[in-house]
Amino acid sequence: MPFLPINLKEARARGWDELDIIIVTGDAYIDHPSFGAAIIGRVLEKAGFRVGILPQPNPEKDEDFLALGIPHLFFGVTAGNMDSMVSNYTAQRKKRNNDAYSPDGISGLRPDRASLVYTNILKRIAKNTPIVLGGIEASLRRIAHYDFWQNKIRASLLADTKADILVYGMAERAILAIAKALREGKKISELTDIAGTTVFSKQPPEADDIILPDNIACQDKFTFHQMTHIFEENYLSRTIYQLNGNRWIKHNPPAESLTQKEMDELYLLPFEYAPHPIYKEHRIPAYEQIKDSLTAHRGCYGGCSFCAIAVHQGRKISWRSSDSLVQEIKNITAKRKHKMTITDVGGPSANMYASFCSLDFPSFCKRSSCIYPSICPNLNLAQEKQLKVLSILENLPQVKSVFISSGIRHDLAILSPQYIKALTLKYTSGRLKLAPEHCVPKILRLMQKPDTSSFEKFSQIFFSTCEEAGIKRQIVPYLIVGHPGSTIQDAYKLRDWLKKHNLKVEQVQEFTPTPMTLSTCMYYTGLNYWTGKPVYIPKPGEIRKQKDIILSLFK
Structure with a gap:
């Protein structure tokens, strides 16, 4: 069986009566290194673990979660390649009618707050089996954070789910350390110091430790602003503690990035580069995009x-x-x-x-x-x-x-005109995506994006190269409206800038406050992240109007 098993029949075809690790994911199972569950599954497989994947189990059917039995070591839980709330809702908090990571783009196969839903079910039907959280949803909700969809501060996902351990970031090192320790007979409660993890701490922090304001205190906007600063300034090198739901959360520093040798080996694992055969009658949009x-x-x-x-x-x-x-x-x-x-x-x-x-x-x-x-x-x-x-x-x-x-x-490319020319002549398939994001200086400063001069210089070299070569190419700008600090007047300025430079857009992204970004901190607090001074926050209706102003140019 070339794919990792998704049921006991496929596991037994490999000669396995029991699995060591079962990964539950909100995505369809695509055995390709662009998909988190597949890459972690293959890493564990290479290390000698018996691994299976449960893609998009139905929360109303316990049997879906038992399709591979109970694992010997742990369940790995991920909402998938996207945060489930970002996947399921628009920037206007409306339900999406499609999901690119599901067969035929069907929506509704990934539940809201998938990590929480999956973990609650597993704790009920396999209460003695450890649960390890991972993926983008866990990674960006690993401490107290602002949740746009409820418009409130939520506790760390670890505290919300009461899972055993949360792995954040690119998880290969941490997940292998956890799996090997459990295989050696250690208890998961003993694994408190693994880089790239957030865990419950039995011991309270000491006086010289970095301590964040607790999740309740962070409901105060100025406190949340302070908490974000403390975290950003220390998480790379210091162990950080935070009280969440009356339990201490210990945030260990990140795992080391992979070396080139490790990266090379990782991406040459025996992937099938295809969706599992159960999807043979179906098209998965995310796979079609990256295959x-x-x-x-x-x-x-x-x-x-x-x-x-x-x-x-x-x-x-x-x-x-x-x-x-x-x-x-x-x-x-x-x-x-x-x-x-x-x-x-x-x-x-x-x-x-x-x-x-x-x-x-x-x-x-x-x-x-x-x-x-x-x-x-x-x-x-x-x-x-x-x-x-x-x-x-x-x-x-x-x-x-x-x-x-x-x-x-x-802003980097203009340092090498030869690079831009090569992109133009050889490596652009008709259209090149660039992300100026906006044109108004005050907004670009809040975004930490360069002013438009670098975009305009790039465009000049790009189109001059096209003209000299007698070819037609297009630059497609990516834009964000509704970012903290932006007004209706700024939308008109952006529209006029696009018109002046004869730029056409295919889509305009409405700013969505996703967990753990500096812009989200500004959105929730109404404070400039760097100065602490008030910053204008547009309401959802105004954000939609900003978008309409830009799109009206192309109707």
């Missing part, structure tokens, strides 16, 4: 206020070698038995590939961004190195073409 893409690196040092990638993946860039990417292409094409067009070779920001900090991102550095308000002199870019990798890939006999569809940081 021909390659992950070249992880991490982001951009520090955008509205983004939590750095809190989840880290600022440090972990990148793969060209040999590893070549081998992955060979693996994929060998399974599919045809050449492929690679739709993306990237990460959170494509042109951060192979870049690094001369000081190795030291914990004493207090910058939240390596490139805002200016590019740090300790940052070493490697955009030409990325071009060399792309050249190697496009010359493989298994490859038709290579494109980049991940976001490009235009």
Whole structure:
């Protein structure tokens, strides 16, 4: 059986009567390294554990949760590749009518607050089996946080669910440490010091420990503002404590980023690069979008206020070698038995590939961004190195073409006109996505995004290259309306800027306050994160009006 088992029949086909670990996920099971449950399952499998996956069990059917029996070591619980509330609701708090991670895009297969729902069911039907939380939903709700959908401060997801341990970030190191310790006979309550985990602490913190205001105190907006600052300034290097629901939560520092050797090995695990055969009659939109893409690196040092990638993946860039990417292409094409067009070779920001900090991102550095308000002199870019990798890939006999569809940081790209020209001529499939996000300086400052001059300079080089080569290309700008600080007047300014530069947009994103971002802190508190001064917060109806103003330009 090439796929990890999803029921006992498939487990027994492998010769397994019992599993060590069962991963319960809110996504359909797609055996591809872009999907968290698959990558963690394969990592554990390589380490010798018997692993199964329960995709999208029905909360009303206990038998769905028992399809693989009770695991010997623990249940792993994840809401999937998205926070379930982001997946299920729009920025206007309305139910979505589709879910890209479900067969045929059907909505409703992932429950609201999936981590909480799944854990409650498992604690009832398998009360003696440890439960480990993971995935983006757990990672970004690991301490007390603002929940936009209830408009309130919620406790750490660990306290809400009463699971045994929460793994945050890219979880390979932590999950292996947990699994190996349990296999050796340790109790899960003893695993209190694993990097990249949040746990219940039997001992209260000592006087010199970092202590956050408790979840009840954080309902006060000024206290929440203070709590966010304390966390942001200390979580990378210090153990942090917080009282949640009358229990002490211990937040251990993050796990180390993977080395290149570890990244190379990880992405060459025996994935099938396809959905499980139970979906053969169905189309899964998220898979269709990424099935021909390659992950070249992880991490982001951009520090955008509205983004939590750095809190989840880290600022440090972990990148793969060209040999590893070549081998992955060979693996994929060998399974599919045809050449492929690679739709993306990237990460959170494509042109951060192979870049690094001369000081190795030291914990004493207090910058939240390596490139805002200016590019740090300790940052070493490697955009030409990325071009060399792309050249190697496009010359493989298994490859038709290579494109980049991940976001490009235009403020970095303009430092290498040759890089922009190569993107324009060779690696842009008609349209290139760039994210100026807005054009009004005061909003860009709150977003920690560069002013529009870098976007305009990039565009000038891009379109000049197109004109010289006699080709047509398009830049598609990504925009956010409704960010803290934005007004109706700012929306008109953004519309006029788009018109002036003849830019067309396909979609305009309404700001959604997701847990653990600086912008969410500003949204809840009404305070500028850096100055503590009041900042204007648009109401939902006004956000929708801002969006309509922009879209009216294209009707």
